[in-house]
Amino acid sequence: MSTLTSSAPASSANHVPGPSFLRVLNAEAIKTRTLLSTTILLLCAVALMAGFAALQAWGTGEFTRAAATDPEAAAALAQQGGDIALTIPTAAVSFTQLIIGALAVLAMSSEFTTGMARATFSAVPQRLPVLAAKLLLVVVLAFVVTYSGAMLGGLAAQPIVQEYDLALDLASQDVQRSILLNGVYVAAVAAMGLGLGTLLRNSAGAIVTLVAGLFVLPIIFQLIPGEFFEEARKYLPTNAASAMVQWGVDPVAGSQLLEPWQGALILAGYVAALVVGAAASLKARDV
Amino acid sequence: MIQATDLAKVYGEKTAVAGVTFTVEPGRVTGFLGPNGAGKSTTMRMIMGLDAPTRGTVTVNGEPYARHRAPLREIGALLEARAVHPGRSAFQHLHALAATHGIPSSRVGEVIDMTGLGAVARKKVKGFSLGMGQRLGIAAALLGDPQVVVLDEPVNGLDPEGVVWVRNLVTYLASEGRTVFLSSHLMSEMAQTADHLIVIGRGRIIADAPIRDILDGQGRARSRVRTDSPAELIALLAREGVSIAAQEDGHLEVTGLEPREIARAALGAGILVYELTPLQASLEEAYLQLTRDDVEYESHPAQAGGGAAPGVPATAGPATLREVIR
Numbered sequence: 001m002s003t004l005t006s007s008a009p010a011s012s013a014n015h016v017p018g019p020s021f022l023r024v025l026n027a028e029a030i031k032t033r034t035l036l037s038t039t040i041l042l043l044c045a046v047a048l049m050a051g052f053a054a055l056q057a058w059g060t061g062e063f064t065r066a067a068a069t070d071p072e073a074a075a076a077l078a079q080q081g082g083d084i085a086l087t088i089p090t091a092a093v094s095f096t097q098l099i100i101g102a103l104a105v106l107a108m109s110s111e112f113t114t115g116m117a118r119a120t121f122s123a124v125p126q127r128l129p130v131l132a133a134k135l136l137l138v139v140v141l142a143f144v145v146t147y148s149g150a151m152l153g154g155l156a157a158q159p160i161v162q163e164y165d166l167a168l169d170l171a172s173q174d175v176q177r178s179i180l181l182n183g184v185y186v187a188a189v190a191a192m193g194l195g196l197g198t199l200l201r202n203s204a205g206a207i208v209t210l211v212a213g214l215f216v217l218p219i220i221f222q223l224i225p226g227e228f229f230e231e232a233r234k235y236l237p238t239n240a241a242s243a244m245v246q247w248g249v250d251p252v253a254g255s256q257l258l259e260p261w262q263g264a265l266i267l268a269g270y271v272a273a274l275v276v277g278a279a280a281s282l283k284a285r286d287v
Numbered sequence: 288m289i290q291a292t293d294l295a296k297v298y299g300e301k302t303a304v305a306g307v308t309f310t311v312e313p314g315r316v317t318g319f320l321g322p323n324g325a326g327k328s329t330t331m332r333m334i335m336g337l338d339a340p341t342r343g344t345v346t347v348n349g350e351p352y353a354r355h356r357a358p359l360r361e362i363g364a365l366l367e368a369r370a371v372h373p374g375r376s377a378f379q380h381l382h383a384l385a386a387t388h389g390i391p392s393s394r395v396g397e398v399i400d401m402t403g404l405g406a407v408a409r410k411k412v413k414g415f416s417l418g419m420g421q422r423l424g425i426a427a428a429l430l431g432d433p434q435v436v437v438l439d440e441p442v443n444g445l446d447p448e449g450v451v452w453v454r455n456l457v458t459y460l461a462s463e464g465r466t467v468f469l470s471s472h473l474m475s476e477m478a479q480t481a482d483h484l485i486v487i488g489r490g491r492i493i494a495d496a497p498i499r500d501i502l503d504g505q506g507r508a509r510s511r512v513r514t515d516s517p518a519e520l521i522a523l524l525a526r527e528g529v530s531i532a533a534q535e536d537g538h539l540e541v542t543g544l545e546p547r548e549i550a551r552a553a554l555g556a557g558i559l560v561y562e563l564t565p566l567q568a569s570l571e572e573a574y575l576q577l578t579r580d581d582v583e584y585e586s587h588p589a590q591a592g593g594g595a596a597p598g599v600p601a602t603a604g605p606a607t608l609r610e611v612i613r
Contacts, residue, residue: 017389027386034379035372059535091531110372118337118370119380121425123387125336286338 008030019124021132027123028133032141042141045099048150052092053153054160060084061164083163085168086175086249089154090182096146097189097214104138104193105206108278112201116132121287135194135275142190146183154179159161174248181245188271189214192237195274199281214238234258240266288313288466289334289435293343295490296329303329305490306343311468313434316461318481318498319470326490327470328367331439334468335364347435359388359431365424365438373413377404377423380412385430398426403452404449417444425453435466454480510546512539513562520558524549538562 017023032038064084067074077084108131111117126132154170161168169175192213196206214237221233233239234257243263257263289311296304304326311317321327332338334345336352344351347362355361371380381395399408402422407415412423421444428436438457442450457480463468471477475498477484477498486494494501514520517539521531529543541549546563553560 016357016360018355018360019387023387027383030379030383030386031375032375033371034383035374038501039372060353114372116371116372118332118382119368121337122335122364122366123359123384125355125358284339286332 019126019129021129024124024129025136027154028130028137032107032137038054041099041103042145045096046056046144048095048099049090049092049146049149050152050156052088052095053150054156056088056091057085057157057160057164057166057168060088061160061166064164064166083174083249085166086156086178088161088168089150089170089175089179090146090151090245092149092162093146093182094215096149098211099143100138100145100186101189101193101210101214102207104142104190105197105210106203107138108135108194108196109197109201109203109206113203117287127282128279131194131198131279135191138190138194139187142187142196143183146186147179150179150182177248178245181247185241185245185267188237188241188267191271192274195271195278198278199274230256235266237267237270239263240270288349288519289345289347289437289468290349291330291334291343291345294330294333294340294345295342296326296333296338297341302490304333307487307490307492308343309485309492309495311466311485312483313466314459314461314464315471315482316467316480317483317485318477319468319485319487320474320477320481321470321472321487323472325472325476325487327472327487328439330487331364331437331468331470334437335362335366339364357431359384359386359390359433361431361433362435362437363428363431363433364436364450365421365428365441367439369412369420369424370427371412371420371423374411376409376411377410377415377426380423381430386425388431390430394432396429400428401429404424418446418449421445425456429580433465435468436460437468439470440472441469442471442473450476476496508545509542509566510544511541511562511564511566512541512549512560513537514539514553514560515556516558520553520560523552523556524556537539538567 063073064077067077110181111120120130121127151170154175157168189210193206193210196209197203200206200209217234218236218238221229221236234243239257240263243257244260244267246257246263247260258266291307291309293306293308294304295302295306307326307330318326319330329417330345331336333340334347334352336358346352347355352358352362371377375383377399378395381398382392384390385392385395399405402425404419404422404426407419410590412420413592415423421441425438425441428438436457438453442456445453457467457469462484469477469480481498484494484498484500485492485497517533517537521533522541524531524541524544529541531542532540534540546565551562
């Protein structure tokens, strides 16, 4: 028992360090990197993006080759307009956002499902620094994974696009902008996931809600006839994001999307609403 | 020091803690005793700032928990169930908690050695036994070398060696001048460990006294009474603060009245009493006596034949105590 402490316990001395934001961020970073499942999923997301980009390059190449001989394919190609190779590096973004979104949900919901929350929020009773630290971590990770995955994908696609005489210049402004905007979008999904995980505190419920919001709602809105739903569909997160990533690209004829800046604002609105709601709920509810 | 003032927690219709006032003093082990569902854990969660009180306040070393600059240095807690992600190792878990307060890794090693987790510290918590989980919880509580230590059912799931270890640990912590607050639903455990006892039942404090006083049954006189007319005697004696248990073998146990008062009342009503014995309570008895009507999840025995006075439960099944409280 003599190892317990060298001196008598001191009461609330002022020099002892407390949970500052940087310390909480450090603690959350330790938590993130000590979960093997998180590391594996993040690497999977990068690998998935690289692999999908290569597949997309192959498909696009075959499509353009067919367009050279088949007038029907040529018409379809013409209708797409713009630079057809532009979307190759970010071909897997809809899958990446699922992985990253689920991880972001778990970053907070697992605290509650495992009981870890009691330890976490005993150490940081103000609670909000924990949310802020997790938010920063998932947003940065989401962006880095999307960006590096897309760049790797672009590199993997190079020999394939060259085979089909297509051009994909990873250093070009258009390609960089497209990758950056997709990175911002996945980061926004991560923030929404963390918000939902904090609000619902239930992993399955929050992941299902996120998937419903991102993938199911657009389909439902498309199926319901009527002008209202056609118009409202533009304001759903996925559609707003689609508008945002078109920044600097000539719109496709008959596009059903908002202006890119409008899409960015709408997306930011969703993120802000969920994060503010999560903060209020975390502060108010019992752990 | 922990001070609770009119502390209450209400969940919708259910009152978990009904306005309790108590002080946990430094330098001794204070036991927090009560049946399951009595409000022990809820009270402890409110001390740790995890649950917001519906009413009242609770402070740790003079400040509400969340107001402390370095809360883990003030108070460490092991709360019910596990508070660990199963995918991390004990070391990683403690390391992450320590990081929030800039506690060095050397201290993490210290608490791991202290709690005897050295051999499993690098293994995932997923594979831990209940006892190892408890030791990890205690290690986390001691991480910040806090002045106040709160342990919710710390001996749960521990092997006999572990139980002795917890006993020695809390006694040692208190001897160093720390405040130790320890909950349990096992009175035998408290008798061995605690210096002072706070007994809670259905969210109310039933007793708050040195363990000696509770053993002596001070303030709650208890007598064994034998009479030919139990129903009449019960009707005569039953009032606020008096509890009467009709025992299986026909005698009554009267708590809250001096033998002289019982005898006088019986004499006045012409009821024959042929035994009137003052009883000395063991802690176990004292506890049962204190909490019997405060047990929320009581097992109700099947009712035997009639013959009981109005308002008095029928004589119960084998070895069961029934009582009336007015």
